[in-house]
Amino acid sequence: MDTTYLHIDCNTFFASCEVATNPGLAGKPVVVANDNEVGGGIILALTKEAKALGLQRGQPLFQVRRIIENNGVTLCKCDHNKYRRISAQIMNLVKEQEVVLDFVQYSVDEFFGQLPLSDPDEIRHYTKMVKDHITSNTGIPVSCGCSQSYTLAKTATHFAKQYPAYHGICVLPPDKRKRALQLTKINEVWGIGRQSVKQLMLQGVATAADFAGMEGQRVRSLFSTALYNTYKELNGIPSITLRHRDLQQSISQSHTFGVMLGTEQELEAPIRGFVSHCATRLRSQKGTCDIITLFLSTNRHRQDLPQYSNSAFTRLPAGTNDTPLLTKAALRLLHEIFRPGYLYKQAGVILGGIEEDDGHQLDLFTAQHDERRRKLMEITDTINKKYGTDSIGFIK
DNA sequence: TCTGGGGTCCTAGGACCC
DNA sequence: TCTGGGGTCCTAGGACCC
Numbered sequence: 565m566d567t568t569y570l571h572i573d574c575n576t577f578f579a580s581c582e583v584a585t586n587p588g589l590a591g592k593p594v595v596v597a598n599d600n601e602v603g604g605g606i607i608l609a610l611t612k613e614a615k616a617l618g619l620q621r622g623q624p625l626f627q628v629r630r631i632i633e634n635n636g637v638t639l640c641k642c643d644h645n646k647y648r649r650i651s652a653q654i655m656n657l658v659k660e661q662e663v664v665l666d667f668v669q670y671s672v673d674e675f676f677g678q679l680p681l682s683d684p685d686e687i688r689h690y691t692k693m694v695k696d697h698i699t700s701n702t703g704i705p706v707s708c709g710c711s712q713s714y715t716l717a718k719t720a721t722h723f724a725k726q727y728p729a730y731h732g733i734c735v736l737p738p739d740k741r742k743r744a745l746q747l748t749k750i751n752e753v754w755g756i757g758r759q760s761v762k763q764l765m766l767q768g769v770a771t772a773a774d775f776a777g778m779e780g781q782r783v784r785s786l787f788s789t790a791l792y793n794t795y796k797e798l799n800g801i802p803s804i805t806l807r808h809r810d811l812q813q814s815i816s817q818s819h820t821f822g823v824m825l826g827t828e829q830e831l832e833a834p835i836r837g838f839v840s841h842c843a844t845r846l847r848s849q850k851g852t853c854d855i856i857t858l859f860l861s862t863n864r865h866r867q868d869l870p871q872y873s874n875s876a877f878t879r880l881p882a883g884t885n886d887t888p889l890l891t892k893a894a895l896r897l898l899h900e901i902f903r904p905g906y907l908y909k910q911a912g913v914i915l916g917g918i919e920e921d922d923g924h925q926l927d928l929f930t931a932q933h934d935e936r937r938r939k940l941m942e943i944t945d946t947i948n949k950k951y952g953t954d955s956i957g958f959i960k
Numbered sequence: 961t962c963t964g965g966g967g968t969c970c971t972a973g974g975a976c977c978c
Numbered sequence: 979t980c981t982g983g984g985g986t987c988c989t990a991g992g993a994c995c996c
Contacts, residue, residue: 577996597964604962624963644966671967671996757994790970790993807968816966865963912965 571717577673578609584703601822715797745773818912852883855916863909
């Protein structure tokens with residue numbers, strides 16, 4: 565085992581971010597929820613003090629309003645920009661430490677990397693260094709797992725979280741692998757979702773150990789290559805590669821409305837907001853996009869109402885990050901898929917086909933125009949950064 | 961009354977080509 | 979009319995993730 569795979573998972577990330585940026589909340593029950601106009605969101609993350617009150621991730625707020633009010637639980641509105649910022653900070657902290665190789669961000673609160681080590685004590689030592697570096701600089705507590713593959717490292721992290729005796733770091737060496745997999749239910753394995761669990765259950769597989777113990781040829785013939793890779797990873801054979809990217813593949817924003825919207829005109833305002841938000845993020849990472857997708861749907865929980873959902877996309881003639889241009893395209897899409905007679909509960913915008921903005925101009929005639937547009941976008945972003953998002957926007 | 965939001969990747973099937 | 983095989987590209991939708 566020359567290379568050891570490392571997984572880092574931030575504990576109750578959204579809630580930890582809120583506590584880290586507001587020290588007065590330390591040790592208190594804190595709940596982070598998405599919010600809509602009537603305060604009808606669900607719990608996205610919560611501190612252990614909030615969990616102790618019986619609250620759970622995923623609960624609609626209206627069901628637990630009493631518990632929150634009676635126990636002085638602090639309710640924070642989720643702030644993705646803040647979480648992305650802290651996540652980037654963690655990324656930089658670990659990179660500058662130069663202990664972890666091939667360090668990649670897997671999601672806003674999870675990271676993977678490699679350690680050129682095989683001795684469990686050494687692994688534990690260096691992992692602790694990384695872990696402490698993150699927590700002391702950001703205030704975010706993290707759990708770490710180390711093993712022979714990414715999938716096993718993630719399984720190890722699961723143990724690190726579950727058992728306090730690990731103090732947040734679980735190193736899973738080859739000789740303990742089998743035991744660990746026996747303790748892991750098949751649906752808890754990273755990469756095995758609902759559909760795969762159903763198929764595996766039919767084969768009599770209940771634990772990760774059952775799956776890892778299957779005959780390789782049978783796994784290969786019965787299941788997808790993705791599942792076969794997971795199988796190999798559970799057996800200690802690294803089979804998953806993680807790409808590091810400078811640019812995201814897509815940027816999206818969507819929203820569930822507190823009050824359902826019935827007309828095209830009512831939908832226009834939020835859609836302009838989505839485009840503006842996505843375009844700002846696109847520019848902040850110096851990208852352009854050439855695909856824009858719009859989707860909308862009615863309230864699927866209301867079976868008494870007629871249901872409709874649809875999406876449409878358009879390819880732009882050239883990559884752009886120009887808000888008015890993207891807004892125009894989005895409103896055309898809205899017009900295309902909007903149907904009267906329904907009450908819309910959700911809508912969103914996705915920017916795709918993202919490429920690096922190399923300042924390339926389509927042709928000489930648009931060059932001057934583009935340059936002026938670019939300046940305008942720059943000024944808008946600066947103002948919004950300084951005075952808060954949406955201080956300034958585009959009417960048309 | 962009220963039930964999230966933001967991502968990536970794989971695969972099957974169609975269109976088109978030789 | 980019918981008949982082939984191989985290849986590529988694109989797209990929609992599924993599956994999975996946090």
